[in-house]
Amino acid sequence: MPQARRAIAVHPAGTWPEDRMVDQVTVDFDDRFRRRKVYLTDGGGSFLLDLAEATVMREGDGLELDSGGFIRLRAAAEDLVAITAATPALLLRLAWHLGNRHLPTELDGDRILIRHDHVIIRMLEGLGATLAKVRAPFNPEGGAYGEHNRLPAHPHGHHGHDHHHHEH
Numbered sequence: 052m053p054q055a056r057r058a059i060a061v062h063p064a065g066t067w068p069e070d071r072m073v074d075q076v077t078v079d080f081d082d083r084f085r086r087r088k089v090y091l092t093d094g095g096g097s098f099l100l101d102l103a104e105a106t107v108m109r110e111g112d113g114l115e116l117d118s119g120g121f122i123r124l125r126a127a128a129e130d131l132v133a134i135t136a137a138t139p140a141l142l143l144r145l146a147w148h149l150g151n152r153h154l155p156t157e158l159d160g161d162r163i164l165i166r167h168d169h170v171i172i173r174m175l176e177g178l179g180a181t182l183a184k185v186r187a188p189f190n191p192e193g194g195a196y197g198e199h200n201r202l203p204a205h206p207h208g209h210h211g212h213d214h215h216h217h218e219h
Contacts (some may be wrong), residue, residue, distance in 0.1 A: 064111025
């Protein structure tokens with residue numbers, strides 16, 4: 052039985068030799084922060100991601116195989132909610148409310164992308180947001196404290212509360 056391919060390092064997009072690419076893998080946001088997992092490639096093969104620690108992987112990154120080749124990482128399209136606002140000030144206010152809830156959030160020009168959450172959707176509607184369902188890769192901000200957006204959508208069990216106190 053042939054030995055499984057092992058990916059042993061992640062190289063950021065643009066820093067790895069693309070001429071040594073042997074396959075690619077397309078995965079959603081949840082599967083782009085891992086340490087060890089078996090993945091199926093777009094070409095029908097498989098490999099074991101075997102890293103020293105969990106690592107955030109982004110679109111275009113190269114997963115270095117122990118055999119010397121690379122697998123290109125592709126961010127899969129996901130069902131998301133695009134948030135826009137009538138004014139930049141309102142969009143900024145909406146971003147503040149999302150950040151206050153520690154919600155994985157992608158800032159994308161004049162819109163904000165989040166995963167669907169009915170409680171958050173109701174809050175945003177009440178604040179005057181314009182919402183649209185979209186299908187796109189999800190690349191949320193990494194977080195100021197290095198948590199890589201791995202917090203659950205409601206880490207403190209609050210659902211739509213406007214008053215939220217932190218002690219950091």
